[in-house]
Structures are given as structure tokens and as C-alpha cells.
Amino acid sequence: MTDPLERFAERPSSRYGPRRAHARQPKKHRRLRRAVLVLLGVVVVAAGGTYGWAETRLDRDVDLGAYGDRPPAGEGTNYLIVGSDSRDGLSEDAVQDLRAGGGGGRRTDSMMLLHTGANGASLVSLPRDSWVTLPGRLDTTTGKTKRPEGDKLNAAFSYGGPELLVHTVEKNTGLRIDHYAEIGFAGFVNIVDAIGGVRMCLDxxxxxxxxxxxxxxxxxxxxxxxxxxxxxxxxxxxxGDLGRSKNQQKLLSTLAHQAARPGTLLDPTEMGPAVRAGLDTLIVDEDMSLPDLSKMFRAVQSVSGGKGKRINVPVSGFGVPTSKGNVLKWDPDRSARLFDDLRHDRPVRETGDSPR
Structure with a gap:
């Protein structure tokens, strides 16, 4: 004999059965949609507030065309990313704690060329001890224009700041630099701490x-x-300096990858401190916008995710003695091939391995 309760459950036209359940379903969906819309609204408003605030904080202080005589624009976009030893934002105690002493002013501690285009992103380390030709520049001590001379790459920054550094990189690579971003010691430390540290595996x-x-x-x-x-x-x-460049490249891409994790990007309470930390000592070119910065960040993150390439500029020897100390000399053929590939936005053939 069939249980009356089972017969009741099987009746599709029952006034109190499935029809009532179906009637409740739209209300449940409406509540869910409202909750999602409210959540998205909070995120958008918070992100919008951060965006507007950040736009006013960007220090657009670098004139990329200050020296003129620039290479023609190539395909894709080239960013020059610089880590400087600027102590701005550091107390005297912090300088001592971070071992950040060693002179005033600001010098380059790391330089990387980031290219983005149809074939993804390529992050190329430019060691600061690279032996390059410094273009003609004004000698502030004599008021005369100096002739081009050989020197270390970071000397360009010391002599003429970001503008001379950009001019020097353009002259020695043949690439036009579209955007410049520089961060000092304080900004770097604060960003790492703001996202809870950076995970690294050391050999x-x-x-x-x-x-x-x-x-x-x-x-x-x-x-x-x-x-x-x-x-x-x-x-x-x-x-030496080439090994340090590899470490810097690895940590930067890992840092970008971790900062881009969903929990950080979607949580305004985490995004705000990281953004503030970065803007404290960030210096960019006059035409850099927040969308440009975002594209640069995503490109660096893609390199860490395996969708791009990490390359060291090919060298023919390191520790080469000169009148300016030991230097790294670029391999003329391999480096020319690398920069030519980047200029024409072709798949990069160079691996950047150690000298052969």
C-alpha cells in the first residue's frame, strides 16, 4: 500500500507542493542579485575613491624628451623601471636599520627595460655596471657641453637624473622609451610589507x-x-652585478604576482595601503597615467606567471677592468639582435644566458 505522504509529494498540481517552492525561487534570486550589486557597488566606490586620490598623488616629474634626438617610435610599448637609492621618506633610524647609508642624492640600484606587445611581455635587466656610451651632456661644473664618453650606465643617472638615463638607454639600445617609473628604498620596503611580504625560494x-x-x-x-x-x-x-640583476628581476616579478592575487585586488582595505606605499616615493614621466601604470604592473605580473620572458642583456664579459672600475660589456651582436627584436615587436630569440 502506498504511503499517503508519498502520493501527496507526487502530485504536481498540489496547491501546497512544488508550486509554492517555485514561487519562492524568484524572491531568492532577487535577494542574491541585490546582495551582489551592493557588494560590487562598495568595491567600485572604494576603487574609484582610490583611483581619484592616486591620480592626484602621482609625481609626474620626468621629461622623456628633455635631450631631444630620440629614436623613432617602434612597435609595442617600452617602460624603463628604475629602483633608486633615494632615502626620501626614511627617518635616520630607518636609514641605519636598512643599511641605506652611503651618500646623499639618489642613484640607481636597479634598471629594467619592460617591453609589451603582440608577443607578450619581456623584462630585460640592464646591470648598473654596464659599459655604455654616455651622450653629450652639460657639465654643470664648467657650463660646457661634454663630448660622448664611455662610462657605467648608472653614471648617467648620477650626472643627469632620469632624463639623461633615458637618453643614454635610448642611444645605446635604439629603443624609444615610452614611459618611466622610479621607486625609492622607502616605497619598496613599504609595498612589500603592505602585501604581507614576498615569497622567495633561495638555493x-x-x-x-x-x-x-x-x-x-x-x-x-x-x-x-x-x-x-x-x-x-x-x-x-x-x-657580481649581473647576478644581482637576476635577483632583482626575479623578486620584482614575484612581488607583482603576489600583489595581484585576488584577495589584494578586490579588498580595498588591502589595496589602499599597497597603493599608498607605492605612491610615497614613485616618480614617473609627464605622460604616465594610472591606466599606463596598471598596464605596466600587469605586464610584470604576467612575466612571473610564465606568460612572458625574463632576460638579462647579453654580455661578452663581466668584471672587465677600465678606468672607471670593473664593468660589464654587452655582447655587440647578441644585444643588437635582442633590441632589434624588441623594436619590431618580434618574438625574442635571445635567452640572455651568461657569456659564452
Missing amino acids: RDIKDEKSGADLRKGCQTLNGKQALAFVRQRHQERE
Whole structure:
């Protein structure tokens, strides 16, 4: 005998059965849609407020065309990303704690050329000890124009700031720099701390008195102070400045990848501190916009995600003695091929391996 309750459940036309359940369903969907819309509204308003505030904080202080005589525009977009040793935003105690002493002013601690285009992103390290030709420039001590001369790449920044550095990179690579972004010690440390540290895996112990690095082999999360010491140390690197450039490239792409994780981008309480930390010491070119910065950030993040390439400018020798000290000399054929590929936005053939 069939249970009356089972017969009741089987009746499709029952006044109190399935019809009532169907009647409740639209209300449930409406409530869900309202909740989603409210959540999106909060995120958009918060992000919009951060966007407007950030636009007013960008320090657009670099004139890319200050020296004129620039290469023609190529295909794709080229960014020059610079880490400087600027102490702006650091107290005297912080300078001591971060081992950030060593003179006033600001100099380049790292330089990277980021190219984006039809074939994805390529991040090319330009070691600061690279031997390049410095274009003619005004000598502020004599008031005369100096003739082009050989010197280390970071000397361009010391002599003429971002403008001369951009001019020097353009003259030695043949690439037109479309955008410039520079961040100092304080901004770097604060960004790493704001996102909760950066996860790195080291293949050996690193201890360096000058930078303050004291790290153990293995995977670990570096705080801002430790990350800064890691990217500044070079005395334990077999390739010296070239080895340091590789470390900087690896940490930058990893940092961008972690900062772009969904929890950070969608949570305004996390996004705000990271944005504020970066803008504190960020210097960009006159035409840089927040969308441009966002594109640059996403391109660096894509390199870490395996969708782009990390390359060191090909060198024919490191530790080469000159009148300006030991330098890195670019391989003329391989570096020319690399920059030619970037200029024409072709797939990059160069691997950037160590000297052959």
C-alpha cells in the first residue's frame, strides 16, 4: 500500500507542493542579485575613491624628451623601471636599520627595460655596471657641453637624473622609451610589507654585511627589510652585478604576482595601503597615467606567471677592468639582435644566458 505522504509529494498540481517552492525561487534570486550589486557597488566606490586620490598623488616629474634626438617610435610599448637609492621618506633610524647609508642624492640600484606587445611581455635587466656610451651632456661644473664618453650606465643617472638615463638607454639600445617609473628604498620596503611580504625560494644561504642580508636556503616569506637587502647584495654573486640583476628581476616579478592575487585586488582595505606605499616615493614621466601604470604592473605580473620572458642583456664579459672600475660589456651582436627584436615587436630569440 502506498504511503499517503508519498502520493501527496507526487502530485504536481498540489496547491501546497512544488508550486509554492517555485514561487519562492524568484524572491531568492532577487535577494542574491541585490546582495551582489551592493557588494560590487562598495568595491567600485572604494576603487574609484582610490583611483581619484592616486591620480592626484602621482609625481609626474620626468621629461622623456628633455635631450631631444630620440629614436623613432617602434612597435609595442617600452617602460624603463628604475629602483633608486633615494632615502626620501626614511627617518635616520630607518636609514641605519636598512643599511641605506652611503651618500646623499639618489642613484640607481636597479634598471629594467619592460617591453609589451603582440608577443607578450619581456623584462630585460640592464646591470648598473654596464659599459655604455654616455651622450653629450652639460657639465654643470664648467657650463660646457661634454663630448660622448664611455662610462657605467648608472653614471648617467648620477650626472643627469632620469632624463639623461633615458637618453643614454635610448642611444645605446635604439629603443624609444615610452614611459618611466622610479621607486625609492622607502616605497619598496613599504609595498612589500603592505602585501604581507614576498615569497622567495633561495638555493643557498646569503649573508652580506653591506646590504644587511642574512637569509637561509629554502622557501620563505621576506619582509620589506629582508627583500631590500636581498636585491641590493652582490658580493656573494659569482657574476657580481649581473647576478644581482637576476635577483632583482626575479623578486620584482614575484612581488607583482603576489600583489595581484585576488584577495589584494578586490579588498580595498588591502589595496589602499599597497597603493599608498607605492605612491610615497614613485616618480614617473609627464605622460604616465594610472591606466599606463596598471598596464605596466600587469605586464610584470604576467612575466612571473610564465606568460612572458625574463632576460638579462647579453654580455661578452663581466668584471672587465677600465678606468672607471670593473664593468660589464654587452655582447655587440647578441644585444643588437635582442633590441632589434624588441623594436619590431618580434618574438625574442635571445635567452640572455651568461657569456659564452
